[in-house]
Amino acid sequence: MxxxxxxxxxxxxxxxxxxxxxxxxxxxxxxxxxxxxxxxxxxxxxxxxxxxxxxxxxxxxxxxxxxxATNLEQISMKDFFEKLEGPLGMMDCYFDSDCIQFGSCNIRVPIQRINDNMRNLFSQMSVQEVTQ
Amino acid sequence: MxxxxxxxxxxxxxxxxxxxxxxxxxxxxxxxxxxxxxxxxxxxxxxxxxxxxxxxxxxxxxxxxxxxATNLEQISMKDFFEKLEGPLGMMDCYFDSDCIQFGSCNIRVPIQRINDNMRNLFSQMSVQEVTQ
DNA sequence: ATTAAATACGACTAATATTATCGTATATAA
DNA sequence: TTATATACGATAATATTAGTCGTATTTAAT
Incomplete structure (x- = not known):
């Protein structure tokens, strides 16, 4: 996980x-x-x-x-992850809402809050910080 | 991912x-x-x-x-994740160091920094915040 | 021109991890 | 005694990830 x-x-x-x-x-x-x-x-x-x-x-x-070919300080780990692996979400419903339970799910909103936190973490971290 | x-x-x-x-x-x-x-x-x-x-x-x-049976404010999402799924690491080498490349790997330390950030994020978030 | 060493890339296979089910045992209220 | 609930190891199905194969293209060196 x-x-x-x-x-x-x-x-x-x-x-x-x-x-x-x-x-x-x-x-x-x-x-x-x-x-x-x-x-x-x-x-x-x-x-x-x-x-x-x-x-x-x-x-x-x-x-x-x-x-x-790039200034690695200018690219965030979030963008880096998404370039290589596609949309960054802890659950698929963050982007893709064809889940049958979409309406009745009771944790969609809270999970999206967590997800926003995680995306935010990686948005504030540059690739340079990892590779320097 | x-x-x-x-x-x-x-x-x-x-x-x-x-x-x-x-x-x-x-x-x-x-x-x-x-x-x-x-x-x-x-x-x-x-x-x-x-x-x-x-x-x-x-x-x-x-x-x-x-x-x-618990006060869910007292349990962090990190502990919750680890109770259900075991050690929380973006790479296995964070906990388990039997990787052959352990010595020559050039990103082990940087990745562990990211991992610490992620663990820290989930340590500061209670289960209650998600389930309330 | 020919060769050799490098990148480019789609298709395919293998391995692993996740998700779900099965079968059986145990507990207990009615 | 029965019905309904939890307990749990074993197994099967599925999805994802990882790795390989085959072939084409580029280009420096000979």
Whole structure:
């Protein structure tokens, strides 16, 4: 319960690794995969995902790789989570209201309050705080 | 990602329902299950779990049921989550360190900081705030 | 031109976790 | 004695997450 996914985990590992380098320098998927013992294919998809989202920039061809393409202080963990995993809610009904019990449910509103607190927590936390 | 389980959801629904009644009055599993359209067997286990933990009190036999047995202002959502679902961590390594990468992982400490924030959030929130 | 090493990406499979059900035992009021 | 409730371990079904496969594309180096 309340766990983050490997995808997010690998993304953060990769970002932190890239931030140890000069900003122009490139890092390949293989380098991170072997360095941290992470499955290369899954990491590759994660990096491609981040590249599509503009968080990192890809350079193709041999000697290619990725580099950070954003100021990570400007992106919140909430936005980061949502870019990688979609809407951030402790219950699906926070976004998606096709639950049959939507009308009779007695905890929808209170749960949404908790959810707002959690979203607020991650809104106030930048990716930089985690990867620096 | 970062979802609560049905077990927790049903537990909160049940507690909130019981709090609408006089404190001595009993509520059966069936009553809650039919009222909120929730699977009765799973709800039953959840209520039994809460009874073992002393959150609610069970009365057996026909016309039996459950009633709230604790001041819900005194129990935090963090403790509530951990009673029902075990240790509350966004990554397993927060509690359980048999991860092979434990030594080389570059985000363990930062993730633990996030986790502390989340645990802190739920420590400061009482069950009463959700179920009242 | 050809090769080699890298990213790109959809489809598929495997593993794990969650959710739900089954069967049986026990308690107790009527 | 019966009916209705809780107690609980075992199992089945489902959903989510994690990981792999195959193929295409890009591009630096030879």
């Amino acid at each position: 309340l766990k983050i996914t490997r995808k997010v985990e690998y993304a953060l590992i990769a970002l932190r690794h890239m931030q140890l380098k000069q900003s122009e320098e490139l890092t390949s998927t293989k380098e991170i995969a072997t360095r941290y013992g992470v499955p290369q294919q899954l990491l590759a998809k994660t990096l491609q995902h981040m590249a599509r989202d503009g968080i990192i920039e890809a350079v193709q061809g041999p000697a290619g790789g990725y580099r950070v | 970062l979802k609560i389980t049905r077990k927790v959801e049903y537990a909160l629904i049940a507690l909130r329902h019981m709090q609408l009644k006089q404190s001595e009055e009993l509520t059966s599993t069936k009553e809650i299950a039919t009222r909120y359209g929730v699977p009765q067997q799973l709800l039953a286990k959840t209520l039994q779990h809460m009874a073992r933990d002393g959150i609610i009190e069970a009365v057996q036999g026909p016309a039996g049921g459950y009633r709230v």
